[in-house]
Amino acid sequence: MLTRSVPAMLVVALAMFGIAPYLIAQAPYESTMGLVQKIFYYHAPVGVVMFVATFTCGLASLAYLVRGRASSDRIAEAAAELTVVLGAIVLLTGPLWARKAWGVWWQWDARLTSTLVLWLLFSAYLLLRRFGGPGTEKLAAGVALFGMANVPFIYWSVNVWRTMHPKTTVVPSLVPAMRFPFYWCLLAFLLLFVVLLKVRVRLAEQQDALDLLLADAEG
């Protein structure tokens, strides 16, 4: 059953998203990119939350492989779906930045490529669950575990490979007036992620309960 914390968190998250445009507007303009830089306040937090979703899926899958509890698999499935949704947002907002910064919509830069790869990986995970037939939860858990193990390779690649993408060290170097709206948006997206995760897990619980009832009815 959904707890009361979920609607409360949703209200807080929505309120934060309501205030976010004001904070972003108040933040100083970046000297070279101007107004377009402000997409950073949405693009980067969504990217961070996507990685949180990835690790949530991987850890829940690990728990499912070890302990076999259905609740772990439901969390893994929900987190994988959110990884794909958040990844799609990152991949759509990135080119808006890239067009202004690099003059092209897409650049085969290591970070962009890696994000696309991660998105493809979790899309494949969902396809496996959709078309793999009954009992594929365990196989999907194995795929998610491998996907999580791949994330450090992806992250490492950003610092090793020559890339046009701003490095991950850019966030601590932000001026305080830019840092506050960034963390504000990050918190809002994290809250939204938790809410969506809980709601999706609840939906899966209800689907499973319905399947059990139908199994009883069908004998």
Add this chain to the structure above:
Amino acid sequence: MAGAAPLLICSHVARQFGRRRVLRDICFDGYGGEVLALLGPNGSGKTTLLGVLSTLAEPSRGHVHYPVAAGLDSPRRVIGVLGHEPQLYGELTARENLTLFAELAGLRDISTRVTQALSDARLDDRGEELVERFSRGMRQRLAFERVLLAAPRVLLLDEPFTGLDDESAQRMLARLASERDGGTLVVLATHDLLLVEPLVDRACIVKNGVLVPLDRSLALADAYRAAVSAEVERRSPDGDDTAPSRSRRSPRLPDSLGHDGDRARPTQPRPADTSIADIARAAWVLLEKDLRIEWRSREGLLTTAFFALACVLVFSFGLVHDGTPVPDAGPAVLWVTVALAGTLAMARTFERERAAGTLTAVLASAAPRPALYLGKWGALMVLMISVELVLLPLVALFFQMPLDRRPLLVVGLLIAGTAGYAAVGTLFAAMLARMRTRDVLLPLLLYPMSVPVIIGGVRGTAAALADPYVPGVVSLWLPLLVCFDAVFAILALWTFGTLMTEAAPRVAKEA
């Protein structure tokens, strides 16, 4: 029966496929020196129950316990499984098939045992012939002897008389009676009621997911008909049929025998834990088997090599302008071709195992599961590297790669990259082997996962052949590939056993 220890305890086992509950609540104890017949119409769940008993499939609920295997590294050491299909390698001779499974079981004096088994199968003079030339009945006789090689304490047989002529069926009956008298528990799923009548000690029908004992004071066929007609009456509109309910429970089968249960036959002593030496030995046996099959058929090598050449040709249309390849086209074509050809090789390898049912036979054997992974990984690497031996000079020739600059470095990158690609691919191909959509799912899962290998390989090869050569660049990629190999090989070894056991749907675990 009091005081006799069961060899097998099946406790409240349920098994579900999607929404369909095939097994609901199966309870019985199996004792040494008895034959238990599992009867029932097609689709009633006999094969599913045998799958759970053999540890190839996990139950949705309940558990299967083999007290006789206590202290052994795996219950599969005491189980012999014969499925619908003979599950033999057609590209190996009868003797090689038996030797393979004897080695996987860790038996001693294999040559004598195999010769005896060939004699028992009445195949003494056909031992050196390839099994693919055998008739269905000959394969079935050989498969039966394969199962008996390791002297299992529990025999799980699914329609063992399939394809046998009358004489062979009678001989098999006699062998089963002999095994039973020697203290073996025989669990038999069959429709040949008249044939097994004199053999069966206890019989039950799998009905609505539970076991219903049959009255053995009647002839087996009569008892079966009575049980089925009782079911029809219960389903008739006038009957008081109760809808299947979750609370339905299988009665624990009565022990009808007067024998003294476990007439102990010494189980071969085995350590409780599988040692690395055991895994390495079994992996080598499986690798050798794959290489022998490939050497005889050359199917994988020839098809993969020609597919790789076709890929190179197709790539040349896009990557050669005015007769000159675009910069770094060679390394890109090389690695993408390796990936594509590798996928073809691994899919084909497991398809061959799946079609013959041999993957199931190896999984049901006493060989440690990681050994199966290591054997397949090794065989796949040998196959891919053999193809790369042809591919590398050709790509160098067509795309003007100066291989003479640092050939050893390129070979090192190829070996490290191939190892990583095959490490992930072997696991995914094995776990997808049971699925209908395996052909499309394998590349969908494998390509994104192996992107670090492809990028590392392409950039590393380009850096190794670059002029001027910058040693620092290559020294970034080679460790990346080695690191990838180590991480994913360890993960695959750790998860292989779990992933290869047919899982129950998550919802069934809460039923």
